[in-house]
Every structure is written in C-alpha cells, then in structure tokens.
Amino acid sequence: MRRIFILGAGLSASTLIKYLLDNSDKYDWEIVVGDLSLETAQNKVKNHPNGKAIEFDIKNEQQLIDTITKSDVVISMLPAFMHPVVARECVKQGKHMLTASYVSNEMKTLDIEAKAKGIALMNELGVDPGIDHMSAMKVINEIKAKGGILTRFMSNTGGLVAPEYDNNPWNYKFTWNPRNVILAGQGIAQYKEEGKYKYVPYHQLFNRIIKVNVLEYGEFEVYPNRDSLQYREIYDIKEIPTILRGTMRRPGYAKAWQTFVLLGATDDTYTMVSSENMTYREFINSFLPYDKKLSVEEKVAQMAGIEMDSETMNKLRWLGIFENRKVELKNATPAQILQKITMDKWKLGPEDKDMIAMQHQFEYELNGQKKRITSSLVVEGEDTTHTAMSITVGTPLAIATKMLLNAEIKVTGVHTPTIPEIYEPILLELEDYKVKFIEEEETI
C-alpha cells in the first residue's frame, strides 16, 4: 500500500481528495489529509476506509518530518509561500512532491538535489497555472511540428459564475479569493503586439480591453495580465511578435470596475481616518473633490465621463456604494472597504455554480497561408464543493500524482507541465472529467 499525504484541505482540495479516494482501491493507496482544522480534513475524507484525516500544523517540524517519512508522495495545497519548507523535507527524504502553484525561486534551487535523489518536484499543476500551460504547449508543439511559424498567441482565463446563476448587473460573483479580485492588476502589465512592447499602468488597465467569443457562451472582455512577456521563454516562442495573456470578465465589467480604479478605491497602501464611522457613501465621496452643488453620484459620473443613466452607473448603484450604511471596519484601507462592500453583493449563493472559461488563440503561417487555431474550454461547477475551480485545480494534480506513483511520469527535479511526457496523458484523462478543449481552425 502506498501513502499519499495531502497538506491543506480547503475548498480547492475537494476534487483532488475525491479523485484519489475514488481510485484508492484500484491502486492500493492510503490518502492522509492534514489540515489545521481536523474537522475540515474529516469533511473531505468522509470516513472513507482508505482515507485518514489528521490535525496538521506546518509549524510543527517533527510532525512534518514524521508524516513525510511515512508517505510516498506529498501534495501541498498550502499557501504558496509555505511550499519550500515541505519541498526541502521531501528532497531530504527522497519523496515526490506536487503543487498547483507557480515555481518559486526557492523551489528552483532544489532542482539539482532533487535530481540526485531521483525524485520529482512538480509544480503549476492546477488550472492557471496548470491547464493553461498544458493546453497551450500541446497546440504550440503541434504547429511547430508541422513547420508552422507562430505569429500571435493570446491566452485568457476567467473564474466566473455559471450562466444559469449569472443574475446581477455585473455578471460577476466571487468564486475565488475576493481580496485577489479587488487587487487584480495592480502594478504594470507588459505584453507585445505586432513586434512592439506595450506597458499598461494600472489606472489604464481596465480601459485596455479586448473582446473575445467563447463557444456558445457568448462574448467576454479581456484585460491584460501582469507579465505576458515571460511566457515567450516558458513556451519557447521567443521570437513571437504578439503575445498577451489576460483575464476574462463579462462585457461591461471592466468599464465599471475602472471607476473604482479611477477613484483610488482599490488602494491597499494606506488606512483611512475613522474608517469604521464612514458610510459607504462617504467612502466614495472621500475620493472626489468637494462640491457644494453636485451629488456624489453626479461627481462619480463626471469623473468617469459617463451618463447618470448609463449601465456603469446602474452597476455602481446596485453595489450599494451610494448608501448610508456604516463601513464598520477599523483602520481599513480603501481596498479592504471595497472588498466588504462588494462581498455583500457578489457572494456566491448556496445554490450558485461557478464556471472557469479559458481560451487560447494561436495564429501561424504555414506554406504561405495564415491560419488561426482557437482552443476553448468551459467548465461549470457541479455543486458548492466540486466547483469548477476545485475540479480544474484538483483533477490535473490528482492525475499527475497517479502517474508519478505508477511511474508513468519518470521525470526528476523541478518541473512544470510544459513537456509532452507530462501534459499529453493529463490532457487526455482530463477529458473523462469534462475538462475538454474544443479546437477550431480557420484560414485568415
């Protein structure tokens, strides 16, 4: 019997744990699930005969050492900054480890030692990063194999609410960490278009919108992610003239969100005086010039250059930002207050289902012809446990774990799923779980 040790049993681990338990008889696995909260771990294991829930604290070094000693492979679902602690112990003891997080510089330094021990440290095995790499690399390598020259690569992902439950003016609900949504895009976005480097400051980001259509799901808008340029190296497409990665929202979201950016209401760098006694309306007014005659609504409309009866103003009114409700948060930053306001309205209801949408566009030249491949994926959540996020993060991670234990993946050292040996079998099996890309090709 082989033992799989999962650290962290939060929402995004649900489908991962279910897959491994479902396959545990077939492959003779024991699944040990550790979480700070024993109850959380128990809720995921559900008394499965091959499962074991334990209370686990990453700060307990001896427990970490002992649990890894008894395991054959370790999956860390902890916050990304905690991975290196786990990774160092895994390397020491010669145990495989997997994560769904970006490879950190600290992780990279373990490569040589991991190779020497003959074990794999596999990262970026979730959805984004994860499925995005796998599905993009598959098409890129196919185009290269037939002699095509890539001229444009655009890759977009969005975590949204499923269409049936999409019933508010923003066409958006929080399906993931709300704080990340409030702070999304801060810093500088970099991409390349037609051979020219482009830099977008945060206060222009939600104006720099591209429209895309995804299968029968209709229109989405895309704003650029922080650093698209690094993917030229990661995907080995260094000479590509156009490369852009972006985040998808439903049309109209970006223009309305831009109002908050313009106001400065997403700032997380300072706390506001007497924030707890401020009303939502006063919060918004604090970013606007003093004016004896104009209402807060009129000042917002003027600043954003929009009409009082516009769709954007309707979205803002619906969120309740002009109401005289108290903020009731002490020493809060603007971003923390905006998070509170939006959480009132954008909360995913108990019956709601989420959705992950992903689409790559590849343009290439072959034999004097210009072609475009569009590769699209939409996954809807099954319920509030097996959300689209949990399915798309957990399933590739689970498949990779199985393949490592069955020696179907034989890599050693630090890896991401950008090589065919890893991504081909994972993408194939993902189709059994309704995670299937639809590829369309056209001559342009």
Next chain:
Amino acid sequence: MRRIFILGAGLSASTLIKYLLDNSDKYDWEIVVGDLSLETAQNKVKNHPNGKAIEFDIKNEQQLIDTITKSDVVISMLPAFMHPVVARECVKQGKHMLTASYVSNEMKTLDIEAKAKGIALMNELGVDPGIDHMSAMKVINEIKAKGGILTRFMSNTGGLVAPEYDNNPWNYKFTWNPRNVILAGQGIAQYKEEGKYKYVPYHQLFNRIIKVNVLEYGEFEVYPNRDSLQYREIYDIKEIPTILRGTMRRPGYAKAWQTFVLLGATDDTYTMVSSENMTYREFINSFLPYDKKLSVEEKVAQMAGIEMDSETMNKLRWLGIFENRKVELKNATPAQILQKITMDKWKLGPEDKDMIAMQHQFEYELNGQKKRITSSLVVEGEDTTHTAMSITVGTPLAIATKMLLNAEIKVTGVHTPTIPEIYEPILLELEDYKVKFIEEEETI
C-alpha cells in the same frame, strides 16, 4: 574666535556660506567648509581670510569626530539620510547642529540626550520646510491671539523660473533636483475640505487643481501635496475644517503633466526592455494601444481627451517626445527616460534666474465676521549661484546659526521653527534680504 563647520558645499549652500563669511569679522567666526570635492568647497570660500575649505568624506569617521571637536556649531547640508550620523556625534560632543531638512524619526530620538547636553538640534530651517512654517505660524498665532477661529488654511509653494526668463510653453524650468520633479506626487495625497477628508490617488492628482493669484505675479495653479493632514498637529490647529498644502505651477502645466501620468511615463518601479535603443517616440508609443491607423500623436490626444491643436499637445510636441531621437539609457525606468527628455528642454540656462513663490491663505471668524488673510512671498534669484532657492534655504539657516552662537536663541533639544522665539527674529531679519511676506486682509 568661534568655528562654524558646514558639511556639504553644493548649490543650496552658496548663500548660507556667503552670509556667514560676510558676518565673520563682525562676530569673530571661522567658517570651515567641507565637501567631497575640495574644489567645490574652495569655490564657495573664495580665499576669504576667515574661511577654510577642506576635503571631507562623511564615511571618514575620525575626520568627522576631529572636525566637530574643533567646531562650536555644525550645519549639515548633506543629503537628509546622512544627518543622524552627524547629529549623534554633535550630541556626544555637546555641539549645536542645524539642518534644512525634515526632522527624521532618528533625529527625534536624540531629543532627551541633546537637552541633557544643553545643545540644540535645529531642523527644517530652509524654505520648505522652513520659511513656510515660520510665516504660517506667525499669522496663525496672531489670529489665535486676537481670539479668531481658523476655518481654512491653504499653503502653497513653488520653485519656478523668474518671469523675465519664463520663455517656454510649459512656463517651467528645472530649478531643483529634476528627479524629484518627475516623481512629484506619487503615492496618495490627503487633505481636509469643509470637514471632509479627501484622498487623491496619484493618477488624479494633476486634475485636482486650484487656481491662485500671487501679488503682481499673476495666476498660478496648485496641486495637493502628499500629507496635508499632519500639519494640523504641527501648527496646533487640530480642529480646522479645511487644510491643504500644495505645489504651485503656472497655469496649464498640470493638465499637460497629467498626460505623462496617464501614460505611465513617470513610473520608476520597472525597467523597459532595450530602453537604450528606443526612440522618444517609441517610448511614448509603448504606453499606447497598438493601432494600425492612428499616429502616436493621435493616440495621445485620444487617451488624454484633448484636441490635436490644443495647448497641451503643443507643450508635448515642444518637449520633443514625438521625435525619433534615441533614448540611449540602458535598463532605464520610464521616469529616468522622461527625466532625460525633459532635461534637454527644461534646463536652466546660464543667464536664467529662478523664483520661489509661496502663499498662505488663512480664513477665520472673529466677532461674527469672516476674514481672510493672504500672506505672499516671491523671491527671485540674483544669479546662478545665489538662486532664489539658495537664498531662501541658506539665509534662515545662517540667521539661526548666528542667533545660536549669540545666545539669542536659547532652546535645547530637537526643534523646528514653529515657536515665536525662533521664527520672529528670523522673519524680521529675512526682510533685509528681500525675503518679505506681503500680508493682505479682507472681510469675506
């Protein structure tokens, strides 16, 4: 004979050194001027019989100790972060010290020890901070003394080119550290208006303009400085409903500068790819969306919402930002590139004179009447050595030094010039050097 030791002999020390040398016979002083460059120190001392130029390196600890030992008072004109090293040694040896810089937290911690030694560590004795404090506190204390209730305080300062030499479309030239001008306003600006706290994000700062008139010098525009709120404590006007400190420019500057802010061209947080090979035009274009049909000029006009033949576009064209000149700076940030471009055009010529403008507006209620006092100062430079900046920074510092040596100021510990004992005699003597505020009062 008493010895005054001046550390740093840069441009802003010229008038300070001249004042002290001019008064050295009368008061029996020796003036020792130390600078990293002996030549720079010599150029300021000019073989004056009571002056001595030395090569001085703050990193040479023994030299610092020895020179302070031989001195009665020390003036640090070094960059502000170096003051604490000097201050600690002055406290140790029981010598007075003066600076024109903001009191740092490190400086504050020396207060008790300085008091125990009976010496003064006097700071913020230049123009801003310095003359601004003195002239504001004078009027505030006068209003309080007659029982007036302050309702509004606005205080603005600008370093500009003198009207006779003001001959470019921006009505601006660099009279001070260019880098500070490029980065001016980054972060959040906070002020209070009619009892309401106001927060202005950087990308809105140059839109939040107030117009003022100064004496016969005509109209200026003002954008808010970073933290006006802290002056409620410093000036002991905690309950004031309106307080705003700002920076003055000539009308039209802010709107044109806002274009650079909108573009993201003042960003100093990242370096641009192949910056050395970029042209000025490509630099500007890298912040704008790709467009097959529109020129860079048209895209800028569109983004800023201005006409192609507008005054703002004329200002931008005049700066040369659309030219095909190479940037020629490696690994440069946008802010560094913008500094290079503007330095080509905004350089103060050898015949040019600068100007410091400062204006306070005080509104108060007394016996049921509302009144306004406007206190204005304009100082023009004499030449390229005794600039307005050098005169207004150096003269109050020199006067304070004289008063300390003559025991006309008897304070000990860490101080700024906000108490009458310090600001009254300094303001009085400053009038002999054409640094004289014009006060106008009106009923409103």
